[in-house]
Amino acid sequence: MGSKHNLTFADQVYVGGGNFPPLFSANERRGAPVNFLTKVSLGEPGAADDDGIVDAATSTELPDTETVTYTTADDGTTPFDNADTPAPSTIQTSTGASASVWALDVPRALEAKVTHGSSVVAMTITVSGYDVYGQAMSELFTATAGTTSKTVTGTKAFKYIESIAITAAADAEANTLNLGWTDVLGLPYKAAAVADVVRVFFNDVLDDSATVVAADTTTATTGTGDVRGTVDTNSAADDSEVVVWMHVADPNTEAGLRGVDQA
Amino acid sequence: MPTRTPMNKAQQKAFERHMDAATATPEEASTAEVDDTLDQSIADLIIEINEIDDVDRLRELLAAEHGGKTRKGAIEAIEAAIAARTEE
Numbered sequence: 001m002g003s004k005h006n007l008t009f010a011d012q013v014y015v016g017g018g019n020f021p022p023l024f025s026a027n028e029r030r031g032a033p034v035n036f037l038t039k040v041s042l043g044e045p046g047a048a049d050d051d052g053i054v055d056a057a058t059s060t061e062l063p064d065t066e067t068v069t070y071t072t073a074d075d076g077t078t079p080f081d082n083a084d085t086p087a088p089s090t091i092q093t094s095t096g097a098s099a100s101v102w103a104l105d106v107p108r109a110l111e112a113k114v115t116h117g118s119s120v121v122a123m124t125i126t127v128s129g130y131d132v133y134g135q136a137m138s139e140l141f142t143a144t145a146g147t148t149s150k151t152v153t154g155t156k157a158f159k160y161i162e163s164i165a166i167t168a169a170a171d172a173e174a175n176t177l178n179l180g181w182t183d184v185l186g187l188p189y190k191a192a193a194v195a196d197v198v199r200v201f202f203n204d205v206l207d208d209s210a211t212v213v214a215a216d217t218t219t220a221t222t223g224t225g226d227v228r229g230t231v232d233t234n235s236a237a238d239d240s241e242v243v244v245w246m247h248v249a250d251p252n253t254e255a256g257l258r259g260v261d262q263a
Numbered sequence: 264m265p266t267r268t269p270m271n272k273a274q275q276k277a278f279e280r281h282m283d284a285a286t287a288t289p290e291e292a293s294t295a296e297v298d299d300t301l302d303q304s305i306a307d308l309i310i311e312i313n314e315i316d317d318v319d320r321l322r323e324l325l326a327a328e329h330g331g332k333t334r335k336g337a338i339e340a341i342e343a344a345i346a347a348r349t350e351e
Contacts, residue, residue: 144282
């Protein structure tokens with residue numbers, strides 16, 4: 001990358017000198033408004049792995065009227081996958097603090113699957129960690145009681161996982177829990193609308209069937225969506241690069257770039 | 264070894280309410296949560312509201328208490344919780 005230059009701080013940019021009075025009256029500018037696109041790489045995500053973090057946790061690894069919390073201090077032991085779980089590393093968070101985390105290959109959403117031989121015992125899984133900018137975030141996965149299998153798909157794109165807290169108000173030790181990552185990838189800038197994500201490319205091939213979710217602009221909680229939005233390519237992740245051309249609607253504010261405060 | 268934190272009664276009730284809400288329609292869940300939260304002693308209510316960060320939910324509880332039992336201790340506790348959250 002060579003030199004860099006900020007073109008303008010205007011909220012809306014116009015080009016051209018044409019003056020059509022009705023348009024000038026509406027826009028108070030000559031010419032026509034233009035909206036810039038930015039090209040962003042979402043990295044080269046590896047294949048989704050539904051048990052890449054927690055692999056078949058059961059028995060006393062799960063709660064009995066309590067909360068069982070795992071951190072990187074438990075890495076290398078069951079119930080962690082250990083073969084696929086990223087090696088723990090230390091990062092500096094957005095507050096300047098250090099945190100021991102599992103770093104995913106790219107920012108991506110998680111998935112929890114709870115199974116039981118006859119009927120799942122109600123359980124929640126709270127994953128806490130950080131986004132790609134080191135901002136603290138958490139997501140609550142709720143597996144309600146009943147049936148033999150419950151899959152709860154997350155919507156927030158985690159880059160770093162710091163802890164996994166599993167809670168049950170009854171004996172859930174007969175459940176089995178898997179926790180891993182999906183193909184839902186996080187955007188580095190806020191996508192104010194689906195229409196702001198103009199093109200998605202998978203392995204340098206246009207993907208017109210990608211699923212785009214716009215940024216969730218409500219105050220973030222453990223139950224809200226991603227603060228910048230996500231993209232799920234039509235093809236399954238396989239270490240191919242995913243590239244997005246998108247419009248950043250509000251590049252003049254911090255929240256316009258990174259979305260609402262994480263939580 | 265993972266950390267193990269036993270649940271107290273208030274946490275168990277909160278967990279059960281969360282599960283009820285997860286399986287109910289949004290309107291049913293909201294009403295049931297408010298009724299369930301207020302249907303306890305003031306001492307237990309204070310413990311529970313101390314764990315609620317959502318000011319809108321506290322306001323719902325306050326409105327419901329005003330429209331129901333109108334217990335002075337409960338109203339003062341909820342108002343104090345709202346004040347504390349909105350000052351932060």
